[in-house]
Amino acid sequence: xxxxxxxxxxxxxxxxxxxxxxxxxxxxxxxxxxxxxxxxxxxxxxxxxxxxxxxxxxxxxxxxxxxxxxxxxxxxxxxxxxxxxxxxxxxxxxxxxxxxxxxxxxxxxxxxxxxxxxxxxxxxxxxxxxxxxxxxxxxxxxxxxxxxxxxxxxxxxxxxxxxxxxxxxxxxxxxxxxxxxxxxxxxxxxxxxxxxxxxxxxxxxxxxxxxxxxxxxxxxxxxxxxxxxxxxxxxxxxxxxxxxxxxxxxxxxxxxxxxxxxxxxxxxxxxxxxxxxxxxxxxxxxxxxxxxxxxxxxxxxxxxxxxxxxxxxxxxxxxxxxxxxxxxxxxxxxxxxxxxxxxxxxxxxxxxxxxxxxxxxxxxxxxxxxxxxxxxxxxxxxxxxxxxxxxxxxxxxxx
Amino acid sequence: xxxxxxxxxxxxxxxxxxxxxxxxxxxxxxxxxxxxxxxxxxxxxxxxxxxxxxxxxxxxxxxxxxxxxxxxxxxxxxxxxxxxxxxxxxxxxxxxxxxxxxxxxxxxxxxxxxxxxxxxxxxxxxxxxxxxxxxxxxxxxxxxxxxxxxxxxxxxxxxxxxxxxxxxxxxxxxxxxxxxxxxxxxxxxxxxxxxxxxxxxxxxxxxxxxxxxxxxxxxxxxxxxxxxxxxxxxxxxxxxxxxxxxxxxxxxxxxxxxxxxxxxxxxxxxxxxxxxxxxxxxx
Amino acid sequence: xxxxxxxxxxxxxxxxxxxxxxxxxxxxxxxxxxxxxxxxxxxxxxxxxxxxxxxxxxxxxxxxxxxxxxxxxxxxxxxxxxxxxxxxxxxxxxxxxxxxxxxxxxxxxxxxxxxxxxxxxxxxxxxxxxxxxxxxxxxxxxxxxxxxxxxxxxxxxxxxxxxxxxxxxxxxxxxxxxxxxxxxxxxxxxxxxxxxxxxxxxxxxxxxxxxxxxxxxxxxxxxxxxxxxxxxxxxxxxxxxxxxxxxxxxxxxxxxxxxxxxxxxxxxx
Numbered sequence: 001x002x003x004x005x006x007x008x009x010x011x012x013x014x015x016x017x018x019x020x021x022x023x024x025x026x027x028x029x030x031x032x033x034x035x036x037x038x039x040x041x042x043x044x045x046x047x048x049x050x051x052x053x054x055x056x057x058x059x060x061x062x063x064x065x066x067x068x069x070x071x072x073x074x075x076x077x078x079x080x081x082x083x084x085x086x087x088x089x090x091x092x093x094x095x096x097x098x099x100x101x102x103x104x105x106x107x108x109x110x111x112x113x114x115x116x117x118x119x120x121x122x123x124x125x126x127x128x129x130x131x132x133x134x135x136x137x138x139x140x141x142x143x144x145x146x147x148x149x150x151x152x153x154x155x156x157x158x159x160x161x162x163x164x165x166x167x168x169x170x171x172x173x174x175x176x177x178x179x180x181x182x183x184x185x186x187x188x189x190x191x192x193x194x195x196x197x198x199x200x201x202x203x204x205x206x207x208x209x210x211x212x213x214x215x216x217x218x219x220x221x222x223x224x225x226x227x228x229x230x231x232x233x234x235x236x237x238x239x240x241x242x243x244x245x246x247x248x249x250x251x252x253x254x255x256x257x258x259x260x261x262x263x264x265x266x267x268x269x270x271x272x273x274x275x276x277x278x279x280x281x282x283x284x285x286x287x288x289x290x291x292x293x294x295x296x297x298x299x300x301x302x303x304x305x306x307x308x309x310x311x312x313x314x315x316x317x318x319x320x321x322x323x324x325x326x327x328x329x330x331x332x333x334x335x336x337x338x339x340x341x342x343x344x345x346x347x348x349x350x351x352x353x354x355x356x357x358x359x360x361x362x363x364x365x366x367x368x369x370x371x372x373x374x375x376x377x378x379x380x381x382x383x384x385x386x387x388x389x390x391x392x393x394x395x396x397x398x399x
Numbered sequence: 400x401x402x403x404x405x406x407x408x409x410x411x412x413x414x415x416x417x418x419x420x421x422x423x424x425x426x427x428x429x430x431x432x433x434x435x436x437x438x439x440x441x442x443x444x445x446x447x448x449x450x451x452x453x454x455x456x457x458x459x460x461x462x463x464x465x466x467x468x469x470x471x472x473x474x475x476x477x478x479x480x481x482x483x484x485x486x487x488x489x490x491x492x493x494x495x496x497x498x499x500x501x502x503x504x505x506x507x508x509x510x511x512x513x514x515x516x517x518x519x520x521x522x523x524x525x526x527x528x529x530x531x532x533x534x535x536x537x538x539x540x541x542x543x544x545x546x547x548x549x550x551x552x553x554x555x556x557x558x559x560x561x562x563x564x565x566x567x568x569x570x571x572x573x574x575x576x577x578x579x580x581x582x583x584x585x586x587x588x589x590x591x592x593x594x595x596x597x598x599x600x601x602x603x604x605x606x607x608x609x610x611x612x613x614x615x616x617x618x619x620x621x622x623x624x625x626x627x628x629x630x631x632x633x634x635x636x637x638x639x640x641x642x643x644x645x646x647x648x649x650x651x652x653x654x655x656x657x658x659x660x661x662x663x664x665x666x667x668x669x670x671x672x673x674x675x676x677x678x679x680x681x682x
Numbered sequence: 683x684x685x686x687x688x689x690x691x692x693x694x695x696x697x698x699x700x701x702x703x704x705x706x707x708x709x710x711x712x713x714x715x716x717x718x719x720x721x722x723x724x725x726x727x728x729x730x731x732x733x734x735x736x737x738x739x740x741x742x743x744x745x746x747x748x749x750x751x752x753x754x755x756x757x758x759x760x761x762x763x764x765x766x767x768x769x770x771x772x773x774x775x776x777x778x779x780x781x782x783x784x785x786x787x788x789x790x791x792x793x794x795x796x797x798x799x800x801x802x803x804x805x806x807x808x809x810x811x812x813x814x815x816x817x818x819x820x821x822x823x824x825x826x827x828x829x830x831x832x833x834x835x836x837x838x839x840x841x842x843x844x845x846x847x848x849x850x851x852x853x854x855x856x857x858x859x860x861x862x863x864x865x866x867x868x869x870x871x872x873x874x875x876x877x878x879x880x881x882x883x884x885x886x887x888x889x890x891x892x893x894x895x896x897x898x899x900x901x902x903x904x905x906x907x908x909x910x911x912x913x914x915x916x917x918x919x920x921x922x923x924x925x926x927x928x929x930x931x932x933x934x935x936x937x938x939x940x941x942x943x944x945x946x947x948x949x950x951x
Contacts, residue, residue: 006575010490016479017486020549021503023542027514030521047764071806071845091844130760163829164846174849196417204411205418213422215671220425222596222663224603226632227656230639231428233859234649238866247821247869250852261424268421294407315509322511324606325636329859332852333828344852349513349606354828354855356517356610358736360762361525361746373517377510384509388502450719453712530748531733616715616732619701619722627703627731641708641734641856646880648858 031377035370037362038154043146043167046364047131050144050166051115053123058082061146063153066167069126077124090118090127091165108133116141128166149364154371160335160346162355162365170368174337176375178345181338182252182331183320186259187267187313193260194267194316195309201268202275203297221265229329232258237330246342250332253341258326263316270315274308275301311390318383322376324349348372432656439654449616453638454647458655463620464533464628465602468612471537471624472601476545477594484552484590489578508546513606515543520610534624536612543607544597551593555586592670599666603659605632615641631659701729702929706740706753707832708856709781709875710914713945714753720941721932730929737832744917745769750926752917755781755832772920777913778933780948782876782903783837784885784910786861788868793817795887795895798909801841804871807848812869825860825872826851833857836912837873876903877946903948914947 043063044050050066052058058080061069068074070089078084095104095111098118104111116135119125126144135141149170157171197217201210236257241249278301286296302309332344333354352369359365447457483500491497519539529535559582567577583590605613613633621628638652639645704714711734718730733749740752741762758773766773785801787793793815796804803809804822812820826847827834838844854860857874864870865882872883876898879885887895890909902908916933918926932938939949 002573006573009575010486013482013486013490016482017491017500019479019483020507020545021500023545024503024507024510026522027510027518030518030526031514034517034521047760067846132764159849161829161846161849163835165844193417193421196414197421200414200418204414213418215667216422216425219663219667220421222599222603222667223428224605224632224659224663226603226605226636226639227432227659228428230635230652230656231431233639233862235431241866247823248852248863248867250863261428264421264424292403292407294410295403318509322509322513324511324513325632328855329636329639333854334850334852336850344850346853349511352513352517353606353609354853356520357734358738358828358831360738360742370517370521373514377514380509380511380514381506384506387509388505453715524748525746613733614731615711615734616718619729619731626701627733637734637856640854640859641711644878644880645858645862646882 027377031370031374035367035374038170038364038367038371039149039151041149041364041367043149043153044128045166045168048166049129049131049134050146051119051127051129051134051141052144053119053125054140054142055123056082056142059145061144063146063149063157063167063169064159066146067159067161067164067169070128070166083124085124088122088125090122090125092127092129092133112136154368158337160351162359162368168364168368170364170371172348172372172375174335175346175348175351175372177337178252178331178335179321179347179349181341182255182259182327182345182347183317185252185256185341186263186320187317189256189260190263190267190316191313194264194271194312197264197268198271198275198309198312199297199302202272203293203301217265217268220261221269225262225323226325226329228258228262229326232326232330244342248332248344250330250344251342252331252338252345255327255331255345255347256341258330259320259323262323262326263319266319267312267316270312271305271309274305274312277308278304307390311387314383314387314390318380318387321383322349322380324353328353348376352376429660432653432660435650436653436655436657439650440657444654445658449651453616454644454651456651458631458634458651458658460617460620461629461631461634461655462658464614464617465631467533467621467628468536468540468608468630469598469601471533472540472544473594473598475538475541476548476597480545480548480593480597481552481590484549484556485578485583487549488553488556489574489582504546504549507542508550511606512543512604513609515539516607516610518542519607524611530625531610531612531614531627532625533612533621533628536608536628536630537624539607539611540601540604543604544600547597547600548593551596552586552590555589555593556582558589559585588673588676592673595666595670595673599663599670602662602666603632605630605636608633631655631662635659701731702751702926703731703733703749704740704751704753704916705733705735705743705749706751707737707755707914708734709755709831709833710753710778712877713779713914713942713947716941716945717929717933717938720937721929724932724937725928728929736828741917744773744919745771750918750922751930754915754917755912756835757913757915758917766919773917774920774923776916776918776930776934777950778916778930779914779939779942779950780903780911781914782898782900782908782911782948783833783840783873784876784879784898785841785871785873785888786864786879786883786885787871788864789882789884790868791817791884793886794884795889797889797892798841799892801888802843802845805837805842805847805851806845807850820869823867823870824848824851825863825870826853827857827860827873828853828855833873833875837910840910840912841873875946876900876948879946900943900948911948913950 065080099114111133112135116139119141154170158173159169159171161169236254237249240254286300327347328350333346334344335346338345352372356369444457446459448460450456487497523529523535523538563581567581612627613630614627617629635655638648714732718732722728737754737756743749744752800815810822812818857878860872860874864872885898887897889895896902896908898908903911939951942949
């Protein structure tokens, strides 16, 4: 009986032991299941179509071309492989400027006929219509087949216009680059301070100073990211604007500074552990050979602990890449490919946080945001595996 | 020889200065918030609801909401986290299973909080149909802090010398009895430290509750676990960015930030005290 | 008479005193929050919760039943309406207030009026320097709301004539952040609801015909001379009507509409 009880408890404990693995699998399943619909969605907005005159030679348009046509950046069909005719852009709400409201019928039942008439009279038209009002395809009109959103559109696209009509643009390149840009800059700022802090703590500080500093670093790690964001918004952003005489204060730089502060505790703690794990004998050997303490640190201790320090850096980058609220509040969130630190950027986490609330559940935009989540997840997974590998290499270096 | 010491002195000076600047940053942030926020803090501030479009009144509902989320997530994460810590350290042999679990736990802790938010929204809010609720928010936050609880439990158990286990076995106690009567009581203060740190983390997280439970304004306190709640970090975010008169809301925002910082301070202090107590006891 | 109405209201309220959830547009949010605040004074047993997120989120919450009223700063979209109808819900629309959008710049900016065409060119990136519209030689920094907010879409429809904003606009998660940033950035331009105007920013006069420039003000918005005005909506489903009616009636009442004015929107009495 007692034995049985023990086995049951052990099994229960085992099950709870697997929960983290289970969670990760669930996260993967759910993120992917919500996101995969994206590449089966048509380029043109759901339940809508682009209709042209059947005489029109242009068979298909890319999302970018559609956007440029409707923004009147492209004004002639010749630019997209058609006749030399000026494009007439037609949105559904324009219908009343072509015909009177009475002609549409009491329940708008005549719209398809009216539309085919309009399209036949204007060969150079491109009409963006809800599917239930499509004109009869035999009437000299043609629904343009623009295909589905492709991997290339998504990962290679340079413009992020998730709510553009008729064709939303989901180019994640500026978001991915923005995220990496801010995170790498943050680590560059944090690394010297983090390394100095770690060396100070492990090699120079007396145990009293150390016991004073450790809690402070933990405190720095404990401050919620939204507080950092708030601090950045009211202090760092105006400060940067003043110092650099910038047009805008919300810049990648502001984000990088805040992220650097947030990554510091991780870097210091992990790097300090690595430096501490350097065997005493190695240090003493160096000192015995007449090296100064500083020389020992630079020439012996740091090279020995380098993989641990690398792990600290990578871990810090991971923290920075995933950080949401602070970045959302200070970086300005402009979806452009970054070129300097002094311009606004938009990161992946900030995009998800800012847009998910507004995206209709299950829609293309919603799926695209989950795809961003997948990207973020994969990046952090790669980072954490890298750390694992770096850290496991450490013992081999001893000899 | 002299140059060598000179370089060393300069280098160490720089190290000291840089380490000091880390302290300076913390002092700057906390000092700034204390100076700006202290004026807003009062008994009314923490016991009253927001009024006048959030520019006046207090943050009581947000405090209650954060409390609900803390309790909810701990009810979920604490038992499971401690149990899985016990399993890893006491039961599982040091084989690939443990290795795998450890890697997975590490991976889980490195997943960004916004991804937890996405996941919580997909699973708890939509698929399981909890809606935006304390339940959905607590479960999401619970998963987020699970690695912290597991790791501290594991570390707490590791510090207990094997002699105690062997002693217990020698007296004829079973494994379960040993864990229950000997190991857990000894490790409890340190496990509690992990719990407290997890509480600190939960009370400060915004991204995971953005889509799973946080509300902008609620006139009443929540009555069931299927209600939405206001929460301190989300409230600060809202105060900092929305509202009709952002300047007028600033004092409240500073006050809220200060309350959040105070929670973190208290949490860290408590954890430190407990750790000290534990170490003394073990000696 | 008023007392009778109040009593009747109170009777209906106790009937439907269960919790009402409002979700949606951040523009309507402050108004709904104040309405809920004062409604709870009139009706002690009321429990109205208000959550933001945006017009889109409100309407999709209405679809899956996680809210009773969707607040929206734009008209419901055709496919949203169709989705609701597919699930057997008839959606009811209520205009609870109107909101004028003001174009704002830094107070130190010399420019005080712009035509719609100029605004379109600024927001689509064709005009990039203030000197092109009669101001100082200063780079224009364009602030916008997040892509899917109702405000973003309305401004796009009304001022940009449905063209897309340029990619490098700074998108702010909420209106308050736009005010904050425009207030401290010399070359900034942005748009906010009239209700949000503070002395830290300057509102521009806008002209649609190129001749008369109209100042954004309550009077001009109410009498229809200021062109950039949009209705604010409550959407709810027919089957929930009994539950949400008391609150909506309160919002539409004289007291409720007085709050509309206090918050800075235009009442629809």
